[in-house]
Amino acid sequence: KDRPGFDLTSFWARSGILNAMRDPDGVPRFPPPAIGDLATANVAAAGVLAAVYQRFRTGEGSKVATSLLATAVYSNYSHVMAGQERPPEDTLKPLHTPEPFKEWKNPFYHIYMCKDERLLFLLGGAYSKLHDTLRVMGLDDLVEDPRYANHATMTKNTDELYDRMIEAFTHKTAQEWADIFQQMDISFQILAENGEVSKDPQVWAPGCLTHMECPNGSTYVVPNTPVEFSGVERELPSHPGLIGCDTREILTS
Numbered sequence: 001k002d003r004p005g006f007d008l009t010s011f012w013a014r015s016g017i018l019n020a021m022r023d024p025d026g027v028p029r030f031p032p033p034a035i036g037d038l039a040t041a042n043v044a045a046a047g048v049l050a051a052v053y054q055r056f057r058t059g060e061g062s063k064v065a066t067s068l069l070a071t072a073v074y075s076n077y078s079h080v081m082a083g084q085e086r087p088p089e090d091t092l093k094p095l096h097t098p099e100p101f102k103e104w105k106n107p108f109y110h111i112y113m114c115k116d117e118r119l120l121f122l123l124g125g126a127y128s129k130l131h132d133t134l135r136v137m138g139l140d141d142l143v144e145d146p147r148y149a150n151h152a153t154m155t156k157n158t159d160e161l162y163d164r165m166i167e168a169f170t171h172k173t174a175q176e177w178a179d180i181f182q183q184m185d186i187s188f189q190i191l192a193e194n195g196e197v198s199k200d201p202q203v204w205a206p207g208c209l210t211h212m213e214c215p216n217g218s219t220y221v222v223p224n225t226p227v228e229f230s231g232v233e234r235e236l237p238s239h240p241g242l243i244g245c246d247t248r249e250i251l252t253s
Contacts, residue, residue, distance in 0.1 A: 005068050011036025015072030020079055020097035040071040105155045107162045108133070111191070118174035124187035127151050136180050137168040207234065214239050 003009075012018040012031055022028040043066050051062035073080060082095035101110060108126035111119050125133035130151060131143045142148045142164070147157035154161065169177065174190045181188040192200065198221040203209055210224040222237055 007034060007036040007068060010068035011040070011072040014069055015076050016079055016083070016097075017072060017076045020076075022098050024098045024100055036068050036072060039075065040066060040068050043071045043074075102159055102162050105158045107158055107165045110162070110165075112166060112169040114169050114174040114177060115171060116173040116175075119191040120169070120174045120177055121189045121191060122181070122186075123189070125181075125184070126154065129184060129186060130154065132184060133186065136184070137165060138171070139164055139168060210236050212237055212239060215242065 008018075008031070018028045018031065021031075044064065047064040047066060051064050055061050079095060079097060083097070085094055086092055104110070106126060108122055108124060108130075111121050114120055130148065134140070134142050134148065142161070146153065148154050148161065172180075178188060178190055197203055198209060207224055207228070208226070209221050211219050212222045213219045224237065225234055228234055
């Protein structure tokens with residue numbers, strides 16, 4: 001409790017989030033910087049607004065406190081709860097992460113490598129569209145297999161299906177699969193690469209990105225404020241200045 005807290009240690013590591021983001025036989029990759037910092041800042045802002053509202057109602061102020069660890073544990077609530085030991089009468093086993101992906105027993109909730117070595121997150125197709133999904137993947141022989149008659153029977157026989165689907169995804173590019181699943185109205189998403197996000201029309205359309213000019217005259221694409229208010233024009237981000245640029249003014253004021 002007396003050690004300094006940082007994004008990577010307090011938010012990612014101590015909360016269990018980072019350990020869950022790896023394969024059982026590997027180590028986690030470093031997450032992008034400042035995600036925990038930004039999330040905790042948003043939580044703090046929400047707390048301040050709640051305190052302002054309480055002052056409006058009661059006339060009394062509040063001391064608002066949060067932390068990287070508190071935000072992370074709350075963000076990871078599902079794993080924190082599911083990882084607890086169960087009472088003897090509970091038939092569900094605790095969720096221990098990381099675990100082999102086949103233990104999830106759902107090949108329709110998985111990230112697949114496609115022909116062009118792009119990754120696609122499949123997030124649907126296991127329920128009412130189970131057989132249609134198997135057909136478009138070229139797995140027609142499994143449609144009549146009683147093991148895959150419905151979602152309930154499928155979850156008891158997923159090992160072979162995982163292997164068949166992993167192989168099937170290598171026959172088409174990620175965009176080809178995306179076009180197929182789009183027509184079927186199945187949830188999916190190609191994993192975006194960093195360089196693609198700043199050019200994505202879907203990200204630009206709702207104003208998630210904007211341009212910012214720097215003191216050296218260069219202009220960059222930057223994330224925009226993620227909240228909009230009706231009747232209020234969104235304030236564009238501005239460059240904070242170079243480190244120390246305000247020091248003299250502050251110290252002499």
